[in-house]
Amino acid sequence: MTTAERVYKEIINMPLIEREKLFSIIARLGFEKEHYTHDEVFSDIRQSPFTIKEAAEYLEVAEITVRRWVKDGILKHKRVGKNIVFDPDVLKEFKRRRN
Secondary structure, eight states: OOHHHHHHHHHHTTTTHHHHHHHHHHHHHHHHTTOHHHHHHHHTOOOOOOHHHHHHHHHOHHHHHHHHHTTTTTTTTTEETTEEBOHHHHHHHHHHOOO
């Protein structure tokens, strides 16, 4: 296993709050130079569904906005019990279309 693969697995196994801190630092420092595209940094980060709160943070909008988009049929979602969740690829495409 290469060092990059090992580090990637360690990042994926981090608690969510620690990953958020790490990627905040990466984004702040990495995008200062404008050498990296959004897809290069975020393409393989997450495979599990996003909650409304996480989707709002990713899309950089308020949770109420995400809820309104769901209600209006603008943002594709799934229900797991009473919870609304979002496929990461759907959110990536939605964000790409909005920009």
